[in-house]
Amino acid sequence: xxxMILAAGRGERLRPLTDRTPKxxxxxxxxxxxxxxxxxxxxxxFREIVINHGYLGEQLPRVLGDGSRWGLGxxxxxxxxxxxxxxxxxxxxxxxxxGGPFLVVNSDLxxxxxxxxxxxxxxxxxxxxxxxxxxxxxxxxxxxxGARVRNAGSPCLTFSGIAVYHPRLFAGCEPGRFPIVPLLxxxxxxxxxxxxxxxxxxxxxxxxxxxxAVRAEATAKPSGTSA
Numbered sequence: 001x002x003x004m005i006l007a008a009g010r011g012e013r014l015r016p017l018t019d020r021t022p023k024x025x026x027x028x029x030x031x032x033x034x035x036x037x038x039x040x041x042x043x044x045x046f047r048e049i050v051i052n053h054g055y056l057g058e059q060l061p062r063v064l065g066d067g068s069r070w071g072l073g074x075x076x077x078x079x080x081x082x083x084x085x086x087x088x089x090x091x092x093x094x095x096x097x098x099g100g101p102f103l104v105v106n107s108d109l110x111x112x113x114x115x116x117x118x119x120x121x122x123x124x125x126x127x128x129x130x131x132x133x134x135x136x137x138x139x140x141x142x143x144x145x146g147a148r149v150r151n152a153g154s155p156c157l158t159f160s161g162i163a164v165y166h167p168r169l170f171a172g173c174e175p176g177r178f179p180i181v182p183l184l185x186x187x188x189x190x191x192x193x194x195x196x197x198x199x200x201x202x203x204x205x206x207x208x209x210x211x212x213a214v215r216a217e218a219t220a221k222p223s224g225t226s227a
Contacts, residue, residue: 001119003046003103004093005037006161008054008083013207022056024107025063026211029218032063033205034107036218042070044116046103050075050096054083087180091170099167101127106161110214111202112221118164124192125169126184130157131202136210142188142195149195151188160202 007024024034034051041049049072053060057078067074077093084092090104103118113129121127128149133140133156143153169183187193203214 001046001100001102001164002048002050002097003041003105004050004052004090004097005034005041005105005107006052006086006089007034007060007107008052008057008079008089009108010055010083020056022053022059023205024051024053025059026205028110028211028215033110033214034060034064036110037105037107038064038067038070038072038074040115041103041105042072044114045119046115047072048075049073050077050093052077052079052084052089052093054079055081082177084177085179087170087173087178087183088176090165090180091173091178092175094167094170097167101164101166104163104165108205109161109203110205110217111160111162111198112200113160113162113198113202115162118162121164121194123164123166123194125166125187126193127164128184128193128195129160129162130195130197131160132197132199133158134202134204136204136206142184144195144197147194147196148191149184149188149193151185155197157197160198161204 009023025032061076064074075096079089101123130144137158140156141159143150143156145153169187205211205214
């Protein structure tokens with residue numbers, strides 16, 4: 001299974017930090033946030049990673065190189081400066097992700113979720129990792145009933161930004177900018193999306209305050225508890 005790190009977001013809510021530095025390269029406990037993700041993916045047995053980039057994205061290949069220092073290969077998917085959103089970004093990278101299920105991880109999160117367990121997922125179209133609702137998303141995104149994700153119901157949980165997708169989720173899509181949520185909601189309506197709730201460490205790096213919380217967590221657990 002291959003993996004993709006979503007790293008093309010502009011990081012508007014983290015300005016001025018992101019005026020000259022792309023969000024994935026913001027420092028957390030002595031190294032760029034995205035390096036924590038790469039290390040965890042390598043530890044979980046992934047050997048090929050795709051990273052998309054847009055705004056200031058030319059900095060990522062310079063900093064990360066080809067991945068050899070982590071014992072894996074890094075491939076980059078370049079997007080326009082305003083990015084292609086999650087759906088469009090993944091769709092553009094599909095030729096680099098193989099013909100079977102692949103893991104996708106948002107670059108702007110911090111978690112100790114055991115990524116290796118997702119290598120065994122055989123999903124119809126998608127498998128989502130959900131988490132209890134944080135204060136900034138109290139109403140949640142999707143419901144979970146057993147192992148099936150629903151568009152409505154109880155409990156309603158927050159999408160973590162960690163998922164396994166099958167290329168057929170994107171059947172019929174066209175190149176360009178589009179979100180992934182409508183694709184997921186359609187697949188959910190046809191009972192093709194599984195999921196799970198993870199109750200371990202999970203933090204979103206979506207604001208200066210949350211970034212500081214992540215930095216505090218990383219300092220407290222220097223062994224590396226990130227996706």
